[in-house]
Amino acid sequence: MSRHRAIRNLDYEEVLDEYEVDLQEEEENRLLMEQGVVDVRSALDTEASKVTKEQIEEALWHYYFDVDKSVTYLTNKFINRPAPKAPKPATQKPTATISCEFEDSSDWAENNRHGLGGRCSPQTGSRQDDVGFWVSGSCPSYPLPQASLPALFHDMPWGNIPKDRESVLIPPVVPRSRCGLLGGTGAAPKMTKLQALAAARKKKAQEKSSEQEVEQTRAQMTGLSVSSSSTEKENMPLSGAFSKRLKTSSSTAQGRVPIIPTEPRSESEQQSANPITREPEAVGEPAQAPPVKKAQPSAFAQTLFSSHTPAITIRQDVVTLGLAPSVLEAFSKPSPDDIVLAAQAKAGKKPPAGQSKKSKSSNTDSLSSSVSELKIDDTPLPKSRNINVLSEFEKSTKKKSASFVVVGHVDAGKSTMMGRLLLDLGVVDQRTVEKLRKEAHTIGKSSFALAWVLDQGSEERTRGVTIDIATNRFETETTAFTILDAPGHRDFIPNMIAGASQADFAVLVIDASTGAFESGLKGQTKEHSLLLRSMGVARIIVAVNKLDMVNWSQERFDEIKNQVSGFLSATGFQKMNIAFVPVSGLHGDNMVKKSENPAVGWYTGPTLIEELERSEPSARATKKPLRVNISEVFRTQQSQATVSGRVDAGSLQMGDAVLVQPATEKAFIKSILVDEAPADWAVAGQSVVLHLSHIDPMHVKSGDIICDPNKPIPKDKTFTLKALAFDFLMPMQVDVHRGRLHSAGKIIAMPALLDKTTGGVKKKNPRLVKPGEVARVRVELDDQVPLEAGQRVVLRSGGETIAAGLLE
Numbered sequence: 001m002s003r004h005r006a007i008r009n010l011d012y013e014e015v016l017d018e019y020e021v022d023l024q025e026e027e028e029n030r031l032l033m034e035q036g037v038v039d040v041r042s043a044l045d046t047e048a049s050k051v052t053k054e055q056i057e058e059a060l061w062h063y064y065f066d067v068d069k070s071v072t073y074l075t076n077k078f079i080n081r082p083a084p085k086a087p088k089p090a091t092q093k094p095t096a097t098i099s100c101e102f103e104d105s106s107d108w109a110e111n112n113r114h115g116l117g118g119r120c121s122p123q124t125g126s127r128q129d130d131v132g133f134w135v136s137g138s139c140p141s142y143p144l145p146q147a148s149l150p151a152l153f154h155d156m157p158w159g160n161i162p163k164d165r166e167s168v169l170i171p172p173v174v175p176r177s178r179c180g181l182l183g184g185t186g187a188a189p190k191m192t193k194l195q196a197l198a199a200a201r202k203k204k205a206q207e208k209s210s211e212q213e214v215e216q217t218r219a220q221m222t223g224l225s226v227s228s229s230s231t232e233k234e235n236m237p238l239s240g241a242f243s244k245r246l247k248t249s250s251s252t253a254q255g256r257v258p259i260i261p262t263e264p265r266s267e268s269e270q271q272s273a274n275p276i277t278r279e280p281e282a283v284g285e286p287a288q289a290p291p292v293k294k295a296q297p298s299a300f301a302q303t304l305f306s307s308h309t310p311a312i313t314i315r316q317d318v319v320t321l322g323l324a325p326s327v328l329e330a331f332s333k334p335s336p337d338d339i340v341l342a343a344q345a346k347a348g349k350k351p352p353a354g355q356s357k358k359s360k361s362s363n364t365d366s367l368s369s370s371v372s373e374l375k376i377d378d379t380p381l382p383k384s385r386n387i388n389v390l391s392e393f394e395k396s397t398k399k400k401s402a403s404f405v406v407v408g409h410v411d412a413g414k415s416t417m418m419g420r421l422l423l424d425l426g427v428v429d430q431r432t433v434e435k436l437r438k439e440a441h442t443i444g445k446s447s448f449a450l451a452w453v454l455d456q457g458s459e460e461r462t463r464g465v466t467i468d469i470a471t472n473r474f475e476t477e478t479t480a481f482t483i484l485d486a487p488g489h490r491d492f493i494p495n496m497i498a499g500a501s502q503a504d505f506a507v508l509v510i511d512a513s514t515g516a517f518e519s520g521l522k523g524q525t526k527e528h529s530l531l532l533r534s535m536g537v538a539r540i541i542v543a544v545n546k547l548d549m550v551n552w553s554q555e556r557f558d559e560i561k562n563q564v565s566g567f568l569s570a571t572g573f574q575k576m577n578i579a580f581v582p583v584s585g586l587h588g589d590n591m592v593k594k595s596e597n598p599a600v601g602w603y604t605g606p607t608l609i610e611e612l613e614r615s616e617p618s619a620r621a622t623k624k625p626l627r628v629n630i631s632e633v634f635r636t637q638q639s640q641a642t643v644s645g646r647v648d649a650g651s652l653q654m655g656d657a658v659l660v661q662p663a664t665e666k667a668f669i670k671s672i673l674v675d676e677a678p679a680d681w682a683v684a685g686q687s688v689v690l691h692l693s694h695i696d697p698m699h700v701k702s703g704d705i706i707c708d709p710n711k712p713i714p715k716d717k718t719f720t721l722k723a724l725a726f727d728f729l730m731p732m733q734v735d736v737h738r739g740r741l742h743s744a745g746k747i748i749a750m751p752a753l754l755d756k757t758t759g760g761v762k763k764k765n766p767r768l769v770k771p772g773e774v775a776r777v778r779v780e781l782d783d784q785v786p787l788e789a790g791q792r793v794v795l796r797s798g799g800e801t802i803a804a805g806l807l808e
């Protein structure tokens with residue numbers, strides 16, 4: 001049992017009993033000892049004077065009062081002392097730390113036979129008897145064998161050590177920091193002379209290296225001056241106010257104590273900082289201070305301290321922060337205080353009243369010199385030309401502009417048709433189309449060559465489907481058109497909704513080939529038509545495509561025309577706003593030119609382009625507050641944030657301050673493109689590209705609204721919708737789509753079922769709204785969204801469009 005465990009299991013009653021027994025034993029031992037001393041002295045006879053009483057007693061004690069053994073031991077040890085032996089090589093010593101001497105293997109064996117082979121404490125020389133108690137006092141130098149290591153451990157196998165011989169490590173009851181190793185006061189252990197010498201030399205070396213380090217660092221920092229030409233080139237230009245502040249901080253830094261102490265770190269610090277690579281220090285050797293590596297001064301340090309700045313030691317354990325470009329950028333601009341100071345100086349504003357004349361005069365010089373150094377902003381605000389946009393618009397002789405969305409079931413031939421239109425109008429040349437044809441041929445999709453004029457994404461090309469809205473432009477003699485080619489696949493309905501929200505009218509493409517029309521009518525032909533109407537599109541041109549595949553059958557055309565016109569009328573399109581054109585997008589029949597194919601002789605109506613030109617753009621809300629629906633955000637050289645979108649309402653011009661919602665971030669219009677041409681202004685109904693300044697691009701997203709800062713669009717989490725149900729409606733989770741904006745929400749209430757024609761309330765709080773019914777629906781969104789009455793939104797759930805309507 002270990003000593004600690006023995007103490008832990010101590011029974012005090014038992015110990016007191018034992019203590020009384022011990023007293024008796026002690027008396028017996030004393031008598032035995034006295035008698036033993038007499039006997040040993042008489043046995044030694046004349047030699048008895050060579051040993052002391054204490055030595056005799058010690059021998060007797062350890063030989064259990066055996067006089068003969070004690071005499072033998074004393075004779076060998078003190079009387080017949082052998083001549084000192086030559087020191088043996090260190091490696092042969094069994095152990096250097098055990099203080100007991102091992103002299104004679106026979107004695108060792110003898111001792112063991114007598115059960116005196118107890119363990120000696122290497123620290124104290126105390127001896128532990130076989131039952132595990134420690135006997136106080138120094139361990140006597142009783143003879144122990146001069147054993148070799150193998151002999152010493154002869155009964156100790158290297159593996160499978162018996163359980164009773166395993167060490168049990170028990171943590172100290174009192175932490176070592178509070179007491180010495182053996183329960184002392186915790187004071188530092190007394191050093192040997194050798195250790196003291198080593199410590200003194202180490203300290204001296206550290207002091208020396210510390211001084212050298214300070215000198216070196218000072219020399220390095222001397223080169224780090226703001227005024228140095230290299231720094232000027234490398235660093236960003238700083239505004240006057242900031243450089244002034246830097247000068248101030250630089251001067252105040254003079255004579256300062258270095259920020260970070262230069263003393264070498266304590267050993268424990270060094271160890272913890274570099275626990276793996278640190279070499280153990282040899283005791284007694286002069287301690288070499290570890291070389292302190294210095295990091296390159298950071299850009300901030302370079303900027304902050306002038307040549308007179310005292311040294312700053314970069315510590316290894318201190319993380320030096322490299323300045324991120326965003327930080328430099330942040331400091332490259334004047335602070336709000338600087339702007340106020342500059343503005344006050346510019347306006348000649350007097351200092352606040354109550355300031356004494358003396359302080360005024362004393363501060364005037366420094367303030368004026370500070371202000372003279374101020375540089376307000378590197379990027380001046382765009383200048384407004386104060387144009388009366390509406391009168392300019394009325395006077396303008398510009399062509400009318402209109403945008404149309406091309407919709408229809410997947411593979412109806414929408415992109416091919418638009419590619420053909422652009423080719424025949426000369427917007428794209430034949431060579432480009434031939435090149436695309438070759439490229440398409442290599443992946444076995446040569447029939448998609450015209451579609452590739454618009455479908456430019458690699459995934460769109462390899463899959464042969466349109467994924468996102470493709471925008472293109474062309475002009476006729478009278479009109480500048482914007483094409484919004486929408487995807488037909490049901491998975492990309494949200495993109496189709498985004499396209500429809502920007503369109504004045506629509507081209508619905510129908511695949512006339514056998515079976516395709518029928519499946520399309522059940523599919524996206526119907527859904528797209530419903531969405532168009534719900535989105536407010538009033539005019540629709542139906543391009544009955546691929547008639548070449550049915551030999552230009554007039555019968556087929558009429559069949560399609562009848563079915564679709566009936567359906568569209570039911571959806572809400574007026575007959576006068578519906579047109580039908582028999583075409584072949586692939587071959588170009590009736591697209592730009594009338595078909596010369598005699599099989600199409602039965603059609604005498606307008607071509608597709610003529611029908612497009614007949615379309616009038618929808619009414620422009622030019623006098624309403626500015627609203628620009630952002631469809632895309634780009635990063636360009638011209639500005640921090642470039643956006644494309646449609647001006648839904650109002651007007652704008654260069655230099656205007658605008659507000660971006662829902663971020664509520666102000667920006668300025670740096671420049672404008674209308675139909676890809678630079679312009680000074682734009683009005684409702686135009687598709688624009690706006691270069692914005694003085695705004696962080698992270699605050700601008702597609703689906704956001706640019707508005708008049710004086711009449712901003714409100715942002716809200718709940719809205720009421722007058723919705724046409726495409727599916728059953730009830731309180732449920734929905735996705736809300738408004739243009740490019742998608743937001744998750746839920747129907748929280750359905751206050752009324754409405755009459756389709758009159759709009760009056762048919763029933764209050766219906767529990768369910770059936771497909772085709774119109775209802776007032778209350779929706780709650782997860783996030784705040786810019787919303788206002790008159791906007792059109794679509795509700796979708798589980799990938800299906802379930803309702804669409806107008807915000808109330």
Ligand SMILES: Nc1nc2c(ncn2[C@@H]2O[C@H](COP(=O)(O)OP(=O)(O)OP(=O)(O)O)[C@@H](O)[C@H]2O)c(=O)[nH]1
Pocket residue numbers: 408409410411412413414415416417447448451464465466486487488489545546547548549583584585586587
């Ligand atoms: N015969 C014939 N094939 C056509 C005509 N128009 C398009 N196609 C073919 O129809 C296929 C689909 O054409 P796309 O233009 O990609 O159809 P889409 O409607 O744009 O397809 P999505 O946008 O993915 O829905 C292609 O292989 C075209 O070559 C046509 O007038 N006649």
